[in-house]
Amino acid sequence: MIVVAIAGVMVGTLVGQPVLRSIPESRFRRVVAVLILALGVSMLVRPGG
């Protein structure tokens, strides 16, 4: 299971690099903020926080 996770994370990291480059600088902080908001919501709705 860990090997699978490692492989997935490595591939995802590589795929994410060109995605980061494609995000306009003016939009970047809003993109990060949306992801932070999603994480916050998930922590509030998940049992146990």
Add this chain to the structure above:
Amino acid sequence: MFNFLVAVAALVAGGIASIAGFGIGSILTPLLALKLGTKLAVAAVSIPHFLGTVLRLFLTRQHVDKRVLWTFGVTSAVGGLAGALLHVYFASAVLGYLLGALLVFAGITGITGLASRIRFGRRSAWIAGAISGAFGGLVGNQGGIRSAAMLAFDVPKEAFIATATAIGLVVDVARMPVYAVTQAPQIARV
């Protein structure tokens, strides 16, 4: 079937981490906890988290903002480690909900642009790093609150990701030996 789910989640987590500087622990830990329990999941996820962070830092290393790293970053890492050690004694669902609420607030201020009015100077960077790191360590989720705090630094996106990644790597290097000593046999069976 579960391994397929882990693979997809890991792929998404790695991609999100490349864009936001966090995500691997946030996505994989709850998923693996379904099978392993939270304590072992945290330790097990630290391995792909560490390797993904190393790769991300290697890809972005020329963009690390040393000013942010040596102010906010140092206290964030120290605070995170201190919080993680205290987590054993002070773990509480209330802290998790509090962190969730803080992240929601940070997300909303970021989306609305209010966060752009906040800019950290040297002293406030030290303090923000310590508080966000310690709180993240206490709750067991450091990446999100670290990236939330870093929104207040006026750095380009590549520097944002590279610096957040460098800070995260410091924490990984410090916490992984603890897992190795306390849970190596269990991790090896995962």
